[in-house]
Amino acid sequence: MQLSNSLICRNLNFSRMFFLVNCLKRLKSSQQWLSRQNADPYVEKAKIYNYRCRSAFKLLEMNEKAKILFPGQTVIDLGACPGSWTQVAVQKTNADGADSSKPKGTVLAIDKLQIFPIEGATIMSNMDFSTIDAHDKVIQALNGMKVDLVLSDMAPSATGVRELDKDRIIGLCYMAIRFAALVTRIDGNLLFKVWDGKEVPILEMDLGRFYKSIKIMKPKASRSDSSEKFILARGFRGIQRPLENGRWG
Template sequence: MWTSRSTAHASLSYTKMCFLVNCLKRLKSSQQWLSRQKADPYVEKAKICNYRCRSAFKLLEMNEKTNILTPGLTVIDLGASPGSWTQVAVQKTNADGADPKKPKGSVLAIDKLQIFPIEGAIILNNMDFSTIEAHDKVVKALGDRKVDLVLSDMAPSATGVRELDKDRILGLCYMAIRFAALVTRIDGNLLFKVWDGKEVPILEMDLERFYKSIKILKPQASRSESSEKFILARGFKGIQRPLENGRWG
């Protein structure tokens, strides 16, 4: 009996110790994040320019090099919350009609999370873009229009397991590609985020079957320690066969 109680006490003490260690790790990680935020010039710049987060400058920089966002275009922003890419898309496509002399574009933002309203954008909250329901709502919102550009700055919540996290973002990439194939006009474009790894060349090969050109972009606004990069697929060729399980048969 004494041995059993002793073992139980030791086990409880070990559990408490593990809990405390994990708490300290999380505290340290939070402190590092706060320090990094304070030292990041893009965080302050986002506040000054009234963007919802610093990621707006990634899209602005990439657009400066590629000119994929112009007045009059129809754009969909996948996984848009909190909405900084949507803000940029609205400005660059003139979706809010701010410049009456330029063509007025259309921007639709979709996310599982809540997105606060953005003037000039159609918001689909609490919506999983990969579902049939979401596709039907997008088609209804766009009417007869096909999409000129699909954007995705999505990334899954990190598990801390590197290979698992890579698999999860790769899955998101293929879902974005599949969605884009269903709504994009011929010669339309797709820009999405991926994490660097050995799977990326395979992803590029898949894209080359359906787009005329593929380009890898790494904006300066991406943090130097981040493995993220962006793939721009231009010139959608259309699809000849039905999509199956997120991949082409």
């Protein structure tokens, strides 16, 4: 019994030590994140321009270069929460009708999470865009209209296992591509985020079968230590044959 109690004590001490080490790691990580946020000029700019987060400037910069957002367009923002890309899309498409001299656009924002209302956007919270039910609701909301541009700044929650995280975002990319193929008009566009890796050239090759041009973009607003980049696929050709799960059929 004495030996057993000794083992129990040692295990408890080890558990406490492991817990404290983890707490210290998280504290250090949080402090680094806070320091980086405080030193980030885009964080302050987001507050000044009333964007919900700094990622708005990624889309603004890419739009400045590629000219993909115009008044009167129909745009869907996938994985939209908290909504900064949706805010930019509303402004650039005039979906809020702020400029009566320009055509009024339509913006749909979809996410599994709750998105707080954005004037000029149709919000579809608590919805998994990859489901048939979500697709049906999108078609209904659009009243049969096809989409000019699909946006996606989605990324999976990080597991800390690099290869697993890359596989997960590639899976998300293919789901976004599949969704876009079902709702986009001929010659429409798709812009989505990916993490750099050996799978990206294969992704580009698959996209090339359905879009006229593929371009990799890395906005300055992306953090220098981030492996994220964005793929702009322009000129949707349409679907020649059915799509299968995960990859093109």
